[in-house]
Amino acid sequence: MKLIIILLIIFFVTAFLVIAESVRECRLLDTTVYEVNTRGAFSSENPVKIAVLADLHNSFLNDGERIIDAVRKEQPDIIIAAGDMLLSHSDQQDANKKTAELINRLCDIAPFFYGMGNHETAVSARSHLKHLWPDFLNSLINRDMLLRNSLKNIYVMGKRINIYGLELPEKYYKRFNKIKPTVEEIDNLIGKSDKSAYNILIAHNPDFFKQYANWGADLILSGHNHGGMVRIPFFGGVISPRPAIFPKYDYGLFQEYGAIMIVSGGLGSHSIKIRLNNKPELVIVKLI
Numbered sequence: 001m002k003l004i005i006i007l008l009i010i011f012f013v014t015a016f017l018v019i020a021e022s023v024r025e026c027r028l029l030d031t032t033v034y035e036v037n038t039r040g041a042f043s044s045e046n047p048v049k050i051a052v053l054a055d056l057h058n059s060f061l062n063d064g065e066r067i068i069d070a071v072r073k074e075q076p077d078i079i080i081a082a083g084d085m086l087l088s089h090s091d092q093q094d095a096n097k098k099t100a101e102l103i104n105r106l107c108d109i110a111p112f113f114y115g116m117g118n119h120e121t122a123v124s125a126r127s128h129l130k131h132l133w134p135d136f137l138n139s140l141i142n143r144d145m146l147l148r149n150s151l152k153n154i155y156v157m158g159k160r161i162n163i164y165g166l167e168l169p170e171k172y173y174k175r176f177n178k179i180k181p182t183v184e185e186i187d188n189l190i191g192k193s194d195k196s197a198y199n200i201l202i203a204h205n206p207d208f209f210k211q212y213a214n215w216g217a218d219l220i221l222s223g224h225n226h227g228g229m230v231r232i233p234f235f236g237g238v239i240s241p242r243p244a245i246f247p248k249y250d251y252g253l254f255q256e257y258g259a260i261m262i263v264s265g266g267l268g269s270h271s272i273k274i275r276l277n278n279k280p281e282l283v284i285v286k287l288i
Contacts (some may be wrong), residue, residue: 054223059268083117115202227265
């Protein structure tokens, strides 16, 4: 009996410490900087700087100034949202509009390009959530920032950059679903890649890195996996939303198939709001 009581005490103390640490971490904000070699496309002395935000999920709405300040401090040339900035829950109408207001303020810092995540797709497509989408759109000052299977050509420091926003159908986000898009399907959604410029692909789900690279992306910016929620040293993130245990593309920079993919750990969380050894982060990418 004493052993059972001792084990119960250990369990509840451990659970309390885990929850307390998670609450603490969720209130923090880190900045992670990556340097990406573009094989001579850009200058090392004067790199193109991209601020990347992903998986906000309406977090930080009472303290959005910290995100604004962190982005402004970095003085980016471009700001990219890699999806799931809002939350696809029917009670999030006001919160989604506040996220739109935060995005509007970020637009004052640098040109903003917004790729769709599964939550944006759900809000715009599911019948019981469709009422949320017009309110969100009407709260955005510039709807042209949304890249829904579309492309923006921009010039930074005299060099052309193609920014593609890939919006995958919801079937590629379903839990326990292992199907993958083909290169031909990606072509049908956003067209063939333009080899004459540097191609950045905003693709929320990082699980399809090989397909994105084979399509022709030079740099893929992703999120979705929330860093694996709980990160264990030497093992990485524990679980992804699909779900997958110890997902391969959980967090950080990956270089395979002739391309580079950066997976953000994300800014927020939803449903199971746990982050351990996994602080919310703003990603800064320097193209050198």
